[in-house]
Amino acid sequence: MKKIFKYLSALAMGAFVFTSCEINDLPKFNDKDAFVAFNKSSVSVLESAGTVNIPITLASVKGLSASVSVEAVDGSAKSGVNYTVETSSVSFSANAATQNVVVKINDVDGFTGDLKFTLKLGNTGDVNAGAEKTCTVTIVDKDHPLDKILGDYNFKTTDVWGDEWNYTVNVVKDASDVSKVWFWNLNSYLNSIGYSAPTYNVYYGVVNDDHTVITMPLDQDFGGYGFSLVGYDGSDYITSGNIEMAVDEAAGTITISDYFGAYSATNGLYDMAPGAVLTKIQ
Numbered sequence: 001m002k003k004i005f006k007y008l009s010a011l012a013m014g015a016f017v018f019t020s021c022e023i024n025d026l027p028k029f030n031d032k033d034a035f036v037a038f039n040k041s042s043v044s045v046l047e048s049a050g051t052v053n054i055p056i057t058l059a060s061v062k063g064l065s066a067s068v069s070v071e072a073v074d075g076s077a078k079s080g081v082n083y084t085v086e087t088s089s090v091s092f093s094a095n096a097a098t099q100n101v102v103v104k105i106n107d108v109d110g111f112t113g114d115l116k117f118t119l120k121l122g123n124t125g126d127v128n129a130g131a132e133k134t135c136t137v138t139i140v141d142k143d144h145p146l147d148k149i150l151g152d153y154n155f156k157t158t159d160v161w162g163d164e165w166n167y168t169v170n171v172v173k174d175a176s177d178v179s180k181v182w183f184w185n186l187n188s189y190l191n192s193i194g195y196s197a198p199t200y201n202v203y204y205g206v207v208n209d210d211h212t213v214i215t216m217p218l219d220q221d222f223g224g225y226g227f228s229l230v231g232y233d234g235s236d237y238i239t240s241g242n243i244e245m246a247v248d249e250a251a252g253t254i255t256i257s258d259y260f261g262a263y264s265a266t267n268g269l270y271d272m273a274p275g276a277v278l279t280k281i282q
Contacts (some may be wrong), residue, residue, distance in 0.1 A: 037130025063094025069122035077115035232259035252280030
């Protein structure tokens with residue numbers, strides 16, 4: 001009797017587990033859950049881009065038909081001056097689940113800085129608005145005063161241990177200060193093992209008025225792990241003063257005559273490199 005009881009108990013338990021699994025099945029997506037959203041919450045376009053398309057998608061199982069209105073909200077970019085939205089609404093169907101908002105970008109002469117505006121969903125009708133119900137559009141200015149300095153460079157040097165380094169360094173504009181540039185991935189070894197920009201290995205320099213010298217202050221934070229930018233006085237690392245870089249815009253080069261590297265109290269000194277030359281990649 002005990003064996004039969006155990007067998008019946010096992011069957012009952014199995015039935016309970018089976019029933020429980022069905023009860024706890026995840027609900028299936030249906031068109032009550034259909035939603036419309038921008039494909040991305042933010043995009044960047046060049047000032048010279050002309051006409052651009054910003055996609056919107058309707059997520060639907062059966063391919064619903066729906067119309068959704070789109071509105072523009074000025075930020076630093078002004079409608080009619082910096083951009084013109086040529087689409088006020090989009091319509092979806094089973095064969096057209098993704099549609100585009102057409103925006104004309106106006107190329108304004110002179111330096112304006114990067115400008116932003118926002119597209120947002122207006123009336124979505126019978127479908128829900130998804131998480132990406134707005135899209136911030138950044139118009140990237142092409143007339144930056146440091147345009148000839150900004151860009152990707154081939155970095156070539158030999159460090160004090162005799163190791164040769166040849167890789168890419170990015171010189172990036174500052175978001176608000178037109179006299180400042182940022183060097184991404186300047187430290188060769190730490191870059192090679194994955195401590196890379198924009199999280200790590202990012203240092204700034206200030207460009208002089210005639211664009212011939214970049215001054216980079218020492219002791220800047222590497223971005224983590226206790227590392228900072230350091231120089232070298234012939235016998236030991238230093239944390240005060242600056243690194244001076246000579247700029248030749250015509251040749252597309254930046255020459256760093258000073259020693260520089262990265263130091264942390266825990267990990268020590270990395271890549272004391274003299275005489276590095278950065279050559280712009282065309």
